[in-house]
Amino acid sequence: DRLLVEAQASINTAVSDRLAAQANLDDAEAGPRSDELEAEQAKVSAQEAAVKAQAAAVQAEEAAVAQALLALQRTRIIATAPGIVNDKLVNVGDYVRSADPVLELIDNSAIDILLELPEARAAQIEPGQPVVLRSRALPGWEARTAIDSLTPIASATSRSRAARIRLTDPPPGLLPGTALVAALEISGSSSGYQVSRDVLTRRDGQWLVYGIQAGGPEQPSLAQEIPVNLVSDNGETVIIDSPELSPNFEIVLKGGDALQDQAPVMVVEGPSAQPRPGTASDGEAQGGEGAQGGGADGGAQDGEEAQDGASLLPGLSVALPWSIAAQEA
Missing domain, CATH: 2.40.30.170 (Efflux pump adaptor protein, beta barrel domain)
Known part of the structure; x- marks a missing residue:
């Protein structure tokens, strides 16, 4: 009996396995069910929609980055050639158009x-x-x-x-x-006259020195403007030449920068200085400080020799008379 029961159980197990295999075979042959297929398709569609949304977000971010790079490029001005900035032509807040100059560069x-x-x-x-x-x-x-x-x-x-x-x-x-x-x-050798560089005055591209036209007893002396050529520049001294100069011609060493041609002047120091009663001497102009023209002492000192074959000119200092200086103050 025991053997019969065991045999019957084995038969039942075999039949059950065959039925399960047949069911699996039937499922495989029948394919997925429609509800499962629809669920899978819906899941795929949702994933595709998410990918498209992410792609759109990436494109928007790329556009924002490109706009920021363009704005950054517009804040930088690149010169067409190297150099140093000589002048700034615009200020912060100014509106400029394309091709408007903003800086002046020097090579x-x-x-x-x-x-x-x-x-x-x-x-x-x-x-x-x-x-x-x-x-x-x-x-x-x-x-x-x-x-x-x-x-x-x-x-x-x-x-x-x-x-x-x-x-x-x-x-x-x-x-x-x-x-x-x-x-x-x-x-x-150089021909001309050696003077201090401070004697020269530069106006309208022309080198000038000043001489003095002596006045009468009641008339002031007048400044005489003399154009000269700069023959040689030796640093502190220069050599000048002009047909109007001669070896004994007296030129203004002090106060020339403040003079104009035919301006009234008073000689206060030098070979031609002749202080009148009531006027100052010893290099001081009547009217006190500020009336005398500026400029450093120039000309040749005692015992000094001219360079390069040039002659020395005697010098003098001048100042505007008190009456003229007071009117111009």
């Missing part, structure tokens, strides 16, 4: 120097001639270079010609407009 990689040459010396200067450059703005600086070219036309006002010097790789402190002193070796 500092090379500087063109225009050296004024006296008319009498221009014929002795040739391109390629060595020249030594110095500047009071740069103590200790010195550059040895050469003349590049000469302008073919002389200035009608200063009677001088310009020599062009191309200075490459200038020092940082040498900016356009800086005054330079050039030393040239010229054969022969």
Whole structure:
């Protein structure tokens, strides 16, 4: 009996396994049910919608980044060439249009120097001639270079010609407009008159000195404006020349910057000084401080010799008379 029961149980198990396998086979052959398929399709559609939404958000962020980069680029002004800023043409808050200038740049990689040459010396200067450059703005600086070219036309006002010097790789402190002193070796001796550099006055491109036309007993002396050529610049002293100058001609050493041609003056110091009763002497102008013209003492001292074959001119100091100074104050 026991064996029969075990055999029957085995048969039942086999039948159950066959039925389960048949059910699985029927499910496999029948495929997914419609409700499961619809659920899967709905899930896929939701995922596709989420991807599209994320893509739209990414595009919006990319557009915002591009707009920010454009705004950043518009805040930067890139020069077309390197240089240093010489002038700012607009201020914060100003409205500018496209292509409006906002800064003035100067190319500092090379500087063109225009050296004024006296008319009498221009014929002795040739391109390629060595020249030594110095500047009071740069103590200790010195550059040895050469003349590049000469302008073919002389200035009608200063009677001088310009020599062009191309200075490459200038020092940082040498900016356009800086005054330079050039030393040239010229054969022969210089003709002219040696005076202090402070004697010279520069107006309208012309170098000037002042002489004195003596007045009468009741008339003041008058300033005489004399155009001169700058023959040589020796630093503290210069050599000048003019047909109106002579070895004994007295020029104004002190007070010339405040003078005009034919302006009334009073000689207060020098060979021609003749103080009148009631006037000041010893270099002081009547009217006190402020009436006397400015300028450092110049001219030759006792025992001083002129350089380069030039003559020395006697000097004097002048001041505006008290009556004239009071009217102009």
